[in-house]
Amino acid sequence: MIIEARDLRKTFTTRGRKGSQTVEAVRGVDLTVEKGEIFGVLGPNGAGKTTTIRMLATLIVPDSGTAVVAGHDLLKEPEAVRRKLGYVSQEGGVEDTTSARAQIMMAARIHNVADPKRATADVLDRFDLAELADRPGRTLSGGQKRRVAVALGLVHAPRLLFLDEPTTGLDPQNRANLWERIRQLRESGTSVLLSTHYLDEADALCDRLVIVDHGRIVAEGTPGELKREVSGDVVTLRLEEPERAAEALRPLAREVRVDEDALRVYVDDGEHTLPALLHILEEQGIGLRSIALDRSTLDDVFLAKTGRSLRDAGAAA
Numbered sequence: 001m002i003i004e005a006r007d008l009r010k011t012f013t014t015r016g017r018k019g020s021q022t023v024e025a026v027r028g029v030d031l032t033v034e035k036g037e038i039f040g041v042l043g044p045n046g047a048g049k050t051t052t053i054r055m056l057a058t059l060i061v062p063d064s065g066t067a068v069v070a071g072h073d074l075l076k077e078p079e080a081v082r083r084k085l086g087y088v089s090q091e092g093g094v095e096d097t098t099s100a101r102a103q104i105m106m107a108a109r110i111h112n113v114a115d116p117k118r119a120t121a122d123v124l125d126r127f128d129l130a131e132l133a134d135r136p137g138r139t140l141s142g143g144q145k146r147r148v149a150v151a152l153g154l155v156h157a158p159r160l161l162f163l164d165e166p167t168t169g170l171d172p173q174n175r176a177n178l179w180e181r182i183r184q185l186r187e188s189g190t191s192v193l194l195s196t197h198y199l200d201e202a203d204a205l206c207d208r209l210v211i212v213d214h215g216r217i218v219a220e221g222t223p224g225e226l227k228r229e230v231s232g233d234v235v236t237l238r239l240e241e242p243e244r245a246a247e248a249l250r251p252l253a254r255e256v257r258v259d260e261d262a263l264r265v266y267v268d269d270g271e272h273t274l275p276a277l278l279h280i281l282e283e284q285g286i287g288l289r290s291i292a293l294d295r296s297t298l299d300d301v302f303l304a305k306t307g308r309s310l311r312d313a314g315a316a317a
């Protein structure tokens, strides 16, 4: 095990003009991350993901709870924990005026890496950055900057890497590229804990994950286990009168949701429900533009556990 955390809690109090405000950011989180796995913390904005990661990475002291991280007690031996881990924040921390090579070399020296020049060249190579390495940070694209940020967190070859929302703001091609590199880290034996609010990222990348909401874990397992837990299928219909169709189809479904221009109908057995569903639409004279049948997604798991959609929750925060 590379992380074992029990009942971590953190409350923030801020004092403003309207008096003090208290936010219970993390309300009793238990986590176990095995060596060599990619572990995800999935949740909407404000769920407590960053606070959880920052506590485990020794950057914020928890109010209560215990954790052993990379073989050391988080509260009693934070320095020893810090030496074993890499941390890449949401903002990335790539400087504008300095080159990637100089920044990575500096990080290598701060971490007392034996041969900083060589370690820098190695990590630049691994992240396909060698050709860009001597340009000032500000001239790099968003995707290149993210790769430099991850390289900065890795130059001292940590056993455990924390990535806080690593692909936020990247285009699909750069996201896929970074996913591939994160998978390669796992192959080289590095354990990764990442936070994300992207369902597809958690699904594609994580061996196991927790779903968090309002500072608490609402579900835990492999992506497959979680999706099986909310057994059943989702029929997504695009049609002319979604609200009226929702009413008509409700008796057939466990749940019906109107989602922008689409209607999502949650059923136990999609294949066998489809004919009856189409029959009702025809009977009601509701024109159908398209229909798709899928297994449930992690968003459906979130919906089942919290009564809200992860996408709605994210947008509302």
Ligand SMILES: Nc1ncnc2c1ncn2[C@@H]1O[C@H](COP(=O)(O)OP(=O)(O)OP(=O)(O)O)[C@@H](O)[C@H]1O
Residues within 6 Å of the ligand: 012, 013, 014, 023, 024, 025, 043, 044, 045, 046, 047, 048, 049, 050, 051, 052, 197
């Ligand atoms: N330093 C702080 N002072 C006061 N409140 C804070 C502080 N840091 C976080 N919070 C609050 O704690 C809650 C959890 O924040 P956190 O950044 O951990 O969420 P998150 O899941 O990482 O969100 P996001 O996806 O937007 O980064 C939020 O309500 C946030 O406003």
